[in-house]
Amino acid sequence: MTTAADPSPAADTMDRPGGLREFWHYFRENRGAVIGLWVFAAFVLVALLADVIAPHDPTQQFRDALLQPPVWQEGGSWTYVLGTDVVGRDMLSRLLHGARYSFYVGIIVVAIAATGGILVGLVAGFAPRWLDSLIMRLMDIILAFPSLLLALVLVAILGPSLTNAMIAIAIVLQPHYVRLTRASVISERTKDYVTAAKVTNAGYFRLMFITVLPNCLSPIIVQAALSFSTAILDAAALGFLGMGAQPPTPEWGTMLAEAREFILRAWWVVTFPGLAILVTVLAINLMGDGLRDALDPKLKRS
Amino acid sequence: MLKYLLSRLLTFLPTFLGVTLISFAFIRVLPGDPIVVMAGERGVSEERYAELVEKFGFDKPIIQQYGDYLWGVMQGDLGTSFVTKKPVWDEFFALFPATLELSVCAMIFAVALGLPAGVIAAVNRGKFFDRALMSTALIGYSMPIFWWALLLIIVFSGNLGWTPVSGRVSLMYYFDDATGFMLIDSLLSGQKGAFGSVVQHLILPTIVLGTIPLAVIARQTRSAMLEVLSEDYIRTARAKGLTPARINGVHALRNALIPVITVIGLSVGTLLAGAILTETIFSWPGIGKWMVDSIFRRDYPVVQGGLLLIAVMVMIVNLTVDVLYGFINPKIRKR
Numbered sequence: 001m002t003t004a005a006d007p008s009p010a011a012d013t014m015d016r017p018g019g020l021r022e023f024w025h026y027f028r029e030n031r032g033a034v035i036g037l038w039v040f041a042a043f044v045l046v047a048l049l050a051d052v053i054a055p056h057d058p059t060q061q062f063r064d065a066l067l068q069p070p071v072w073q074e075g076g077s078w079t080y081v082l083g084t085d086v087v088g089r090d091m092l093s094r095l096l097h098g099a100r101y102s103f104y105v106g107i108i109v110v111a112i113a114a115t116g117g118i119l120v121g122l123v124a125g126f127a128p129r130w131l132d133s134l135i136m137r138l139m140d141i142i143l144a145f146p147s148l149l150l151a152l153v154l155v156a157i158l159g160p161s162l163t164n165a166m167i168a169i170a171i172v173l174q175p176h177y178v179r180l181t182r183a184s185v186i187s188e189r190t191k192d193y194v195t196a197a198k199v200t201n202a203g204y205f206r207l208m209f210i211t212v213l214p215n216c217l218s219p220i221i222v223q224a225a226l227s228f229s230t231a232i233l234d235a236a237a238l239g240f241l242g243m244g245a246q247p248p249t250p251e252w253g254t255m256l257a258e259a260r261e262f263i264l265r266a267w268w269v270v271t272f273p274g275l276a277i278l279v280t281v282l283a284i285n286l287m288g289d290g291l292r293d294a295l296d297p298k299l300k301r302s
Numbered sequence: 303m304l305k306y307l308l309s310r311l312l313t314f315l316p317t318f319l320g321v322t323l324i325s326f327a328f329i330r331v332l333p334g335d336p337i338v339v340m341a342g343e344r345g346v347s348e349e350r351y352a353e354l355v356e357k358f359g360f361d362k363p364i365i366q367q368y369g370d371y372l373w374g375v376m377q378g379d380l381g382t383s384f385v386t387k388k389p390v391w392d393e394f395f396a397l398f399p400a401t402l403e404l405s406v407c408a409m410i411f412a413v414a415l416g417l418p419a420g421v422i423a424a425v426n427r428g429k430f431f432d433r434a435l436m437s438t439a440l441i442g443y444s445m446p447i448f449w450w451a452l453l454l455i456i457v458f459s460g461n462l463g464w465t466p467v468s469g470r471v472s473l474m475y476y477f478d479d480a481t482g483f484m485l486i487d488s489l490l491s492g493q494k495g496a497f498g499s500v501v502q503h504l505i506l507p508t509i510v511l512g513t514i515p516l517a518v519i520a521r522q523t524r525s526a527m528l529e530v531l532s533e534d535y536i537r538t539a540r541a542k543g544l545t546p547a548r549i550n551g552v553h554a555l556r557n558a559l560i561p562v563i564t565v566i567g568l569s570v571g572t573l574l575a576g577a578i579l580t581e582t583i584f585s586w587p588g589i590g591k592w593m594v595d596s597i598f599r600r601d602y603p604v605v606q607g608g609l610l611l612i613a614v615m616v617m618i619v620n621l622t623v624d625v626l627y628g629f630i631n632p633k634i635r636k637r
Contacts, residue, residue: 140317141321144616146571146578149574149609243597272453274452
């Protein structure tokens with residue numbers, strides 16, 4: 001909640017020449033955040049280059065190598081470094097391609113949720129009281145449902161697929177952006193620079209997007225980082241429940257669902273996809289913590 | 303105080319109506335004819351179709367349909383399950399104790415470990431302990447719990463053979479549902495080993511469901527403690543020569559607890575969402591598994607009713623937390 005308290009000084013530093021350098025200076029102090037950033041960069045690289053670096057086609061079934069263990073275990077081979085799954089698909093290639101889906105999910109969900117949430121939040125912050133209450137009650141209604149349950153039901157309505165899972169997760173995450181944006185807008189709206197802009201006859205559109213929005217961005221940026229990881233987790237959970245990406249898509253959650261029967265026979269088909277999710281989400285959360293520390297002036301000085 | 307209470311209740315009502323509206327809309331926004339969709343691949347005869355249209359009131363104007371639905375909800379009528387033909391309300395409350403038992407255990411687990419961890423981390427700020435605990439907490443916070451559950455099953459059920467993989471109690475024991483809470487029922491039954499079996503079944507689901515709340519509570523306790531520890535009255539307490547244990551444990555913790563309690567109250571939604579995954583993996587016969595199964599069986603009245611009941615439950619808990627918080631902290635009331 002401290003992030004929403006007073007974002008303007010941080011946003012100020014972002015705009016000043018050299019502000020980015022100052023941001024980097026604070027960000028770099030947090031070792032975990034830097035590690036998170038590197039891991040995330042590697043994840044993005046893998047997602048972009050999956051086709052090039054994957055040794056095999058992720059859906060190709062090698063019928064002579066079913067459930068083959070990883071290379072360091074007896075029976076493993078360098079052809080399938082991390083082993084194969086129950087129909088003989090190369091685990092490593094599937095994992096690398098899985099990064100692509102998770103990256104997709106993160107980017108698209110955050111883009112939809114943030115754009116929608118910021119727009120609605122700006123409107124709520126500037127709107128007359130009745131419209132503001134109406135919007136906030138609507139958001140309360142969405143927030144009354146546990147997010148995964150609502151996403152699950154939405155997917156049940158729309159039909160199970162990765163696209164629908166992304167839409168559902170975006171809808172569920174969007175109220176957080178509305179609340180954050182509205183809270184920042186309300187605390188900014190009464191400040192002198194906004195009054196000054198009003199006096200110079202700036203229209204609502206200009207007030208919203210050019211005067212106020214840039215000063216509300218830092219909590220939203222932090223939220224974007226955190227919901228990137230939530231989106232990946234929820235999409236994997238939906239995939240795991242059979243309501244997200246459908247087999248044979250090499251999405252990490254879906255891979256786990258397919259591997260469930262073999263957990264006691266072949267540990268690698270279960271361990272690696274989950275580890276991939278954990279490492280990615282952890283890296284993003286580390287980065288998000290660092291972003292918050294660097295962007296929040298209150299915590300920064302302490 | 304009364305005014306605050308009333309204003310909170312006033313915001314509760316529209317949200318409640320909205321939630322009923324969403325659950326009402328659920329069956330009606332399904333793509334295609336809801337009755338055909340619900341009938342599934344077997345199809346539906348014409349007489350049965352007409353009967354169902356009549357039963358659901360699809361022939362009436364939509365406003366009246368909603369009115370009828372709301373009236374039914376008020377009287378605890380949430381429709382009947384297609385599969386079991388039992389009222390949704392009865393099914394929900396028959397399964398609810400299982401979820402409640404698991405959630406309470408998970409919360410106890412999370413608080414019992416998270417609170418001391420947060421305090422220890424705050425007191426040792428920046429030292430090894432702090433960093434180790436907070437890194438662990440961040441890992442817990444980032445954990446895909448469905449994977450965590452599978453890992454625990456591999457190690458504790460597969461390799462070590464310590465814990466069972468599914469269910470609430472071993473089939474060897476049978477006792478009546480006096481309370482619905484197996485921990486209590488097994489004790490009441492007086493059978494030797496029954497209680498132990500129930501505990502064994504509870505351990506892994508409790509750990510899995512409690513992991514994320516544990517991480518959240520540890521992080522929240524640490525930051526609340528850090529804030530309180532820099533206050534003047536703590537310095538006064540130090541100057542008076544009180545022991546660190548008394549300062550940290552009594553003076554600081556008591557004030558740091560307020561935000562922590564809020565976090566605990568507000569994590570009910572998280573728990574229920576986690577219960578969906580945990581119960582599915584451990585075949586735990588509770589609300590979460592019931593919802594997932596019903597979605598797959600296209601048992602839409604159950605999905606509709608369960609959705610409403612869960613949302614209302616979360617809302618009531620949040621309202622209670624809000625009111626209690628206003629009760630403890632007068633500053634909130636004035637806003």
